[in-house]
Amino acid sequence: MSTSGHHHSADPDPRTFSRTTLDLGDTLLRPWGRASAEPATLLDGLIFAAADPLIALWNPLAISDRDAALGWLEVREGGWDAGVSASFAAWNAADGVLLGGVTVRWVDRADGLAMIGYWTLPTARGRGVATRATRAVTTWAFRTADARRIEIAHAVGNKASCRVAHRCGYLPEGTLRDSHRFGDGAYHDEHLHARLATDQGPADPAEWSTA
Template sequence: MEPVEINAGEYYLRAFRNDDRISDVAALVEIHADPSTARYMNRMIISGPPAAEMFIQFMTMGWEKGYRFSWAVCDAVSGDLVAGLIFHNIDRHLSSAEVTCWTHPAHRGKGVLPRALDAALGWVFGPGEMQRIVYKHAVFNTSSQRVPEKCGFTLEGRLRGSDVIDDQHVDELQWSRLATDPVPEQLP
């Protein structure tokens, strides 16, 4: 499958790239060097350019093989990478996936992820043929909690000790949205 590009108004969703025209390597390293990003995205360590290059190859392969949908969320004017979305754990039989996302520290609190995720869900629930999307976050990560709330996800429950943050087992909240759920009228 070829990567899908999505126009989300002030943001543009495209495949992560590292080629002669566009390279997301430096931005990925910068984003993941942020202590908050590193704390919550501890399963996906992008510690330097080689790791960022490998990440981009991994995301590209996910599109090619149809087992992962991923988007670099970019400012529509400057082209700067401001966030990332990854739909993973795709189960074609159940038509389900889990979404993981992050925002560049300079763009947090501006509503980037809710707008980008809402735009991506339009494709994921349509041509992507998914029926259920899961979103999980640490119980104390209130910034992350605002994303599923704004995007019309339903809180399903608490997953006890399901993640490790700061070398401690922590609980996560699990949210889901179905293709049949109402689309939020207007993102806050």
């Protein structure tokens, strides 16, 4: 379903992710999509991101050239069109440089269960970008898409992702054994974190200097 005219639909689903831009001041979160592909510098930015060792390990993008990057954008656009996933690009508001991405998607739409994931480029790390972006998208999903529970699952070895989860108020719920095959081709244990819509949000820390 296209979001154009969505609000006039006869049977709107409250659990629908509708395109929006989230303004965090120095960072803008905008929907990924084919329109983002111009100029082609974004496609090259995605190729660069996919080649980063940490992204390739923990958040493989399967992008090796501009055609693959365009296909990746089209899949994200399709998720927006169907209202089943919300994939945001994080941009530096001052110079338009790509910083990373955040995606929230339904695991069980009827049950209000979603999952969120995030990645940042090397130049954005250590500045709190992942934390602030994830908190913003989490709040947005609870408020506008009627999410009931949002989960984060990250490899046990991904310490930075664990810090982001804690800072965003996602409580640790246990370890999932050999639950996901990562970019190295091996199955890794994952830490499961979750937030409920009824949970009190995390307090604002003075700074997030390492995520």
